[in-house]
Amino acid sequence: MIEAAFRVLKVLEESDTPISGEEISKQLDISRSAVWKHVQELRSYGYEIASSRAEGYDLIASPDRLLPYEIEKHLKTWHIGRYFDYHDSVPSTIGVAKELCRNKNPSELHGMVVIAEEQSGGVGRLGRAWYSPRGGIWTTIILRPAIPVDHVFMVTMAASIAVARTIRKFCGAGALIKWPNDIYIGNEKIAGVLQEISAEAETVNYCLLSIGIDANISEEQLPSGVKTPITTLFRACGAPVDRARFLAQLLREFETRYREIESGEYHTIAREWKSLSLTLDKRVKITTPRKSFEGEAIDIDEYGALIVRKDNGKVERVFSGDCTPA
Incomplete structure (x- = not known):
């Protein structure tokens, strides 16, 4: 029913003046009763729609929600985002994506974007909790990459570049x-x-590529007592951002670099990542389940491994672990 409701919304958006239910029903070839039901559904999603017997319906304001309709208005991609799976609240978008892949051929899901307004059980690296309140951007992209398995970390690199570029x-x-x-x-x-x-x-x-961004989140919503200081797009931009427009741009930035990876342009991705690195040329401490050591982060290779020159002069490639300033 939601797709039919958005057809009604499109009519309202394109009308410069209030429009009667009768006129909407004629344009869409549906009953006036159906128009009323769709308007009620749109209101339930947060659209402010005025109505009167004399003038009809008038769209007053749209909600700050990551509804597929709002994202698609700004989306300029070939494959990423051709399908959306929208939720108001879920434990985690990656959990939803896993279930979708269990029940359907992943190749048919390639490019699908799972979105939630909030996550009640968001998970970060190493199973750590990821605080995911309303106002953020919590999403998982399902991909069926034509990429050698030893280069799949490049997908994470491409996504990190896309997020940084979109914020800039x-x-x-x-x-x-x-x-x-x-x-x-x-x-x-x-x-x-x-x-x-x-x-x-x-x-x-x-x-499954999950991206979490602290977007339109207030100071009061930020968790206290965390080791890593947190900021938000709201604070960085000085005002709330249009999350739907932001996500549409992010998906475009990501797809551009994802296609480069599929074309084998690994060095292009690595070079751009290096240009945006906060880690390279810094002294770091690497912590893995097996060991911990310090050294200078000197490079990253085309497999995504961090190259660290240890204090004893030996060079080590690090594929996973915590990296903190030393």
Whole structure:
């Protein structure tokens, strides 16, 4: 029913003056009763629609929601975002994406974007909780990549670049990437990227790319007592951002770089990532389940490994772990 409701919304948006239910029913070839039901549904999603017997319906305001209709108005992609799966609240978008992949051929889901207004059980790296209140951008993209399994981390790199570039375009803030998957403004974290894959031998069955961004979140909503300082798009831009427009731009930025990866342009992605790095040329501490060491982050290779020169002079490639300033 929601698609039919958005057809009514489109008519309301295109009308410069209030429009009668009778006129809407004629334009869409539906009953006036159906028009009324669709208007009620739109109101339930937060659209402010005035109505009167004399003048008809008038769209007053749209909600700050990541509804597919609102995103698609700004979307300029080939494949990413051709399907959306929208939720008001879920434990996690990656959990929804996994269930979709269990029930359907992942190749048919390629490019689908799962969105939630809030997550009650968001998960970050190493199973850590990810605070995900309303006002943020919480999404998982389902991909069926034609990429060698040893280069799949490039997808995370492409997403990190896309987030940083979109923040820079919207806010003019100097967003940078902290290896392996966080986006910072100054010394404050604003977003994170998480990737999970299902693979057999050298074949990637599917890739789930989750992106979490603290967007229109107030100071009161931010968690207290966390080790990493947090900021928001609201604070960085000085005003609330149009989340639907922001996400549409982000998906476009990501798709551009994702296509480069599928074309084998790994060095192009690595070069851009380096230009936005908060980690390279810095002294860092690497912590993995097996060991911990310090050194200088000197490079990142085309597989996404961080190259660290240890204090003893030896060079080590780090594929996963925590990376913090030393």
